[in-house]
Amino acid sequence: MRMATRYVLMLLLVGSSPLAAEGPAVPQIVGPWWEIAGNPDLGRLTSEQQQPVDFGIWQAADGTWQLWSCIRHTKEPGETRLLYRWQGKKLSDSDWKPIGIAMQADKRWGETPGVLQAPYVVRQDDTWLMYYGDWESICLATSDDGKTFRRAKVGGSGPQLFTEGKGNKTRDPMLLKIDDKWHCYYCAMTGEGGIFVRRSASLTDWSRSQARKVCYGGAPGRKWWNAECPHVVEHQRRYYLFRTSNYQGKPQTTVYCSSDQLNFGLDDDSKIVATLPIAAPEIIFHDGEYFVAALNPQLDGIRMAKLKFSSRR
Numbered sequence: 001m002r003m004a005t006r007y008v009l010m011l012l013l014v015g016s017s018p019l020a021a022e023g024p025a026v027p028q029i030v031g032p033w034w035e036i037a038g039n040p041d042l043g044r045l046t047s048e049q050q051q052p053v054d055f056g057i058w059q060a061a062d063g064t065w066q067l068w069s070c071i072r073h074t075k076e077p078g079e080t081r082l083l084y085r086w087q088g089k090k091l092s093d094s095d096w097k098p099i100g101i102a103m104q105a106d107k108r109w110g111e112t113p114g115v116l117q118a119p120y121v122v123r124q125d126d127t128w129l130m131y132y133g134d135w136e137s138i139c140l141a142t143s144d145d146g147k148t149f150r151r152a153k154v155g156g157s158g159p160q161l162f163t164e165g166k167g168n169k170t171r172d173p174m175l176l177k178i179d180d181k182w183h184c185y186y187c188a189m190t191g192e193g194g195i196f197v198r199r200s201a202s203l204t205d206w207s208r209s210q211a212r213k214v215c216y217g218g219a220p221g222r223k224w225w226n227a228e229c230p231h232v233v234e235h236q237r238r239y240y241l242f243r244t245s246n247y248q249g250k251p252q253t254t255v256y257c258s259s260d261q262l263n264f265g266l267d268d269d270s271k272i273v274a275t276l277p278i279a280a281p282e283i284i285f286h287d288g289e290y291f292v293a294a295l296n297p298q299l300d301g302i303r304m305a306k307l308k309f310s311s312r313r
Helices: 003-015 018-022
Strands: 026-037 051-059 065-072 082-088 097-103 117-124 127-133 138-143 160-162 171-178 181-188 194-200 212-216 228-235 238-246 252-258 272-276 282-286 289-295 302-310
Touching: 026 065, 026 082, 026 272, 026 289, 051 282, 051 289, 065 117, 127 171, 171 228, 181 228, 212 238, 228 282
Parallel strands: 051 117, 117 171
Antiparallel strands: 026 302, 051 065, 065 082, 082 097, 117 127, 127 138, 138 160, 171 181, 181 194, 194 212, 228 238, 238 252, 252 272, 282 289, 289 302
């Protein structure tokens, strides 16, 4: 048999393998939801209009699970937002313990009064790094125990790491390490808005030259609020972007699947694999299982369920 013929047969066999045939898996919510946090008592800052919104969940040094959420429409001076904290023993537990207000904006650090939002935490050795928004920039705070955080002095100054420009509300960071580079996905109102990514080897040096829009427009909509709360998961050598386009009443998150972590479609729906009735999801992989946390539909708390990636065959 000629070498060229053998090569063609090899290509045909690879193309017909089970992995190639089944295509990307599809994320599905499994079983019932359980509520892990309600609408908290903020004391004198409590408002009838307040809403828990974008949040982060991580495990502290003592093994407990930490939940910090931005609470908006409170009586906090300025833009009404602050960060509140709950603690749980297990992901499967309901009604995590309310701890109290965890952090408030401080203009001495250059933060916009009344704006702290969308915390996301990663652990690097014995340090926990929290990335959050202050309405204008993505900021950084650090912790030795995963519970008490202090603002970092980036470049000897404040906690601000980078921005897409004044007035563009750079916000909603999440991080994923791919090979030797950390990828920070976030959103901003630049142009008509969208989801961006920057890369770094150090977790602190995110140069502007690395900014790139990775998803925008398409079926979820072309308004800036149609591309929020990005969350990216790597599963079976593919990357899944969860993009929230509607928060309250009828929440909607569109899921994209791509082999390229820098491209999920610009005004292009070809990579969409699912639409889920949830808002601001965070995906957690623990003890061999996937969990998804999301906002309650009426924005009065935070809930959790199990998640699985199922074959499309």
